[in-house]
Amino acid sequence: MLKISNLCARVAGKDILKGVNLTVNAGEVHAIMGPNGSGKSTLAQVLAGREDYEVTDGSVTFEGRDLLALPAEERARAGLFLGFQYPVEIPGVNNVYLLKAALNAKRKAAGEPEVDAYDFLTLIRQKMKFMQMSESFLTRGVNEGFSGGEKKRNEVLQMLVLEPKLAILDETDSGLDIDALKVVSAGVNSLRDPKRAVVLVTHYQRLLDYIVPDQVHVLSGGRIRKSGDKSLAQELERRGYDWVLEAQVA
Amino acid sequence: MSPALQTPDRPASAALRSFEAQWRTRPADSLSPVREEAMQRFLKLGLPTMRDETWRYTNLRSLAAQSFVDAPRMTRGEIEPSASLSLLGGTERAATVLVINGHPALPTADTMINGIEINTIGEIARLDPKSLLRFIEPLSDADQQRWSLLNTALFVDGLYLKITTQVATPLVILHVATGNGVNNVAYPRVIIEASPGSSATIIEHHVAQGEHTPLSNSNTNIALGRDSQLEHYRVFATGGGATHIDSLNIHQEQGSRCKQFTIALGGGVVRATLEGHMNQPHASLDSYSLLVGHENRHVDCVNIVTHAAPDTRSRQTARAIASDSSRVIFNSKVVVNAGAARSDSQQSSRGLLLSPTAEIDTRPQLEIHADEVKCAHGATTGRLDPDMLFYMLSRGLDRDTAQSLLVYAFLADVLTGMSVPTARASIENALIAQLPDSQILRKFR
Numbered sequence: 142m143l144k145i146s147n148l149c150a151r152v153a154g155k156d157i158l159k160g161v162n163l164t165v166n167a168g169e170v171h172a173i174m175g176p177n178g179s180g181k182s183t184l185a186q187v188l189a190g191r192e193d194y195e196v197t198d199g200s201v202t203f204e205g206r207d208l209l210a211l212p213a214e215e216r217a218r219a220g221l222f223l224g225f226q227y228p229v230e231i232p233g234v235n236n237v238y239l240l241k242a243a244l245n246a247k248r249k250a251a252g253e254p255e256v257d258a259y260d261f262l263t264l265i266r267q268k269m270k271f272m273q274m275s276e277s278f279l280t281r282g283v284n285e286g287f288s289g290g291e292k293k294r295n296e297v298l299q300m301l302v303l304e305p306k307l308a309i310l311d312e313t314d315s316g317l318d319i320d321a322l323k324v325v326s327a328g329v330n331s332l333r334d335p336k337r338a339v340v341l342v343t344h345y346q347r348l349l350d351y352i353v354p355d356q357v358h359v360l361s362g363g364r365i366r367k368s369g370d371k372s373l374a375q376e377l378e379r380r381g382y383d384w385v386l387e388a389q390v391a
Numbered sequence: 392m393s394p395a396l397q398t399p400d401r402p403a404s405a406a407l408r409s410f411e412a413q414w415r416t417r418p419a420d421s422l423s424p425v426r427e428e429a430m431q432r433f434l435k436l437g438l439p440t441m442r443d444e445t446w447r448y449t450n451l452r453s454l455a456a457q458s459f460v461d462a463p464r465m466t467r468g469e470i471e472p473s474a475s476l477s478l479l480g481g482t483e484r485a486a487t488v489l490v491i492n493g494h495p496a497l498p499t500a501d502t503m504i505n506g507i508e509i510n511t512i513g514e515i516a517r518l519d520p521k522s523l524l525r526f527i528e529p530l531s532d533a534d535q536q537r538w539s540l541l542n543t544a545l546f547v548d549g550l551y552l553k554i555t556t557q558v559a560t561p562l563v564i565l566h567v568a569t570g571n572g573v574n575n576v577a578y579p580r581v582i583i584e585a586s587p588g589s590s591a592t593i594i595e596h597h598v599a600q601g602e603h604t605p606l607s608n609s610n611t612n613i614a615l616g617r618d619s620q621l622e623h624y625r626v627f628a629t630g631g632g633a634t635h636i637d638s639l640n641i642h643q644e645q646g647s648r649c650k651q652f653t654i655a656l657g658g659g660v661v662r663a664t665l666e667g668h669m670n671q672p673h674a675s676l677d678s679y680s681l682l683v684g685h686e687n688r689h690v691d692c693v694n695i696v697t698h699a700a701p702d703t704r705s706r707q708t709a710r711a712i713a714s715d716s717s718r719v720i721f722n723s724k725v726v727v728n729a730g731a732a733r734s735d736s737q738q739s740s741r742g743l744l745l746s747p748t749a750e751i752d753t754r755p756q757l758e759i760h761a762d763e764v765k766c767a768h769g770a771t772t773g774r775l776d777p778d779m780l781f782y783m784l785s786r787g788l789d790r791d792t793a794q795s796l797l798v799y800a801f802l803a804d805v806l807t808g809m810s811v812p813t814a815r816a817s818i819e820n821a822l823i824a825q826l827p828d829s830q831i832l833r834k835f836r
Contacts, residue, residue, distance in 0.1 A: 229776075232803065238796075246789065
């Protein structure tokens, strides 16, 4: 589904990604772990199409298409979703308007008619209930005045409504208490499907107790240094990142 | 009447000479002494130039080179009713008073609409000129009042509204500017008096009709009695070539509350001045300005709010949007007089630039002569937030839609302040029509 080859990217004149290789197949959940500043968030943003992040080398294909040739909005319509580490507040733009516009953009791209207003409200109420979100989310501005945890739930809510083929979740677990973590994890797990894939970017092994990954990768210094199964995450939790990096040098 | 006028210090411009010529043709009336005083001062001081403090951003040189004659006096029948003239639409329950080139078109000289007494200024000047003088005097030499002096000297008639009770239905004053050739000028004048304890909403809507739009030098005086409440709108929606200079003066007594909206949607050059005077304790003024520049439009808004008594409160919220090669200026000043202890003021102005050739200038100022006051101000101008834009794009919205929604969101602070839903809806409609991608925005309302 996703094939990243030798991806190099630069942010504000600084090389951050220095040759990332990663293949994610349909039905899989991958976790990308790594120390601060290793390039995890940059990778997520580059995949989503952030314009001010400059790709200097390499290629990315998504279902056989050249992902890097598409603007951000077309990547989204093709079925890619980025759950932001820091979802931005947009006062004055209604949360539900945005979601409806997003869903309709996707449907339009797929040649489907716009969603019926009543059906949409029914759908969103059902998903909100699942995410244990209060009705007030319907009337508020996008992420406006939301707590950190509420913002993350809102990201997962958007994901559940848009049903992407590939979800990239950038530290969706950070700032969550244990109850919220369970809700968010249940949301992600509900989307697991042989036709979809999930890439979790995370700092902590804790999330992986709830969303069990098929593969775990360690990203450091702009490259993937080590890959393994879920036991790698447990080992990282126990031993930290240093041994992976030292092993590389040796 | 042709009193010996003083010779101006600098060579008189064509405009100045034409205003003087108009003055010579005005018949005497009961206001002649104050009018003469105003005219003399105007001729002595001359048209404001960019050397004057509140005119630094607006160049009137090309206007000064023209000669002006009075816009024609027209009757109601000569104005074709058209949908574009109606702010609140045909179905709304708002009464409308028509004013054409400054001349009220009232069914009778003395009308009462929904608890508001409506007279022509001409009629009041005939019956009780002294009652008018308190709205006109004292005359001011300040440069922001220069065009007010000219209006006082030359206005032919106008509207005098007295709010005597608590009025629920908004009243619309529809100012139509329409010329019969180039270089017409009109002097609309409105006086609004809110009796103690009364409340009302008054919407002044300025539109143009026909091929030629006169220069409009309009002036509104508002006096709020003790504990009265007024929500006042001035909406400028004239055509692209028009020049409109509007002066609004508000005087407030104890405990009165005024909410004022200045909406600039049209015109080639719009200059809107607001002077607010909170003369007695516990008066409060909320001013909202929504200034939209596109094409080559020039919008210059000046607010000067004076806290002249203790425990007074003011809020100024301005949102400016400039696209194409337009220029939008918002200068606000809060003056706290000596003795006006515990004054509380806030100024917030934000500008949004939508094109590299557009320009926005904002300058909040404070002048404080009292201790123990709370005065805050903030001004920012920028482009659309790239993080917000990327967030929306990453959800699949196309760029035009995302940008339109962000522009619209930028205006929300002013729109949500409007307490008349029908007025808000109409202004939103008119506003959206002026923004890029208006078709997209309509879908989101």
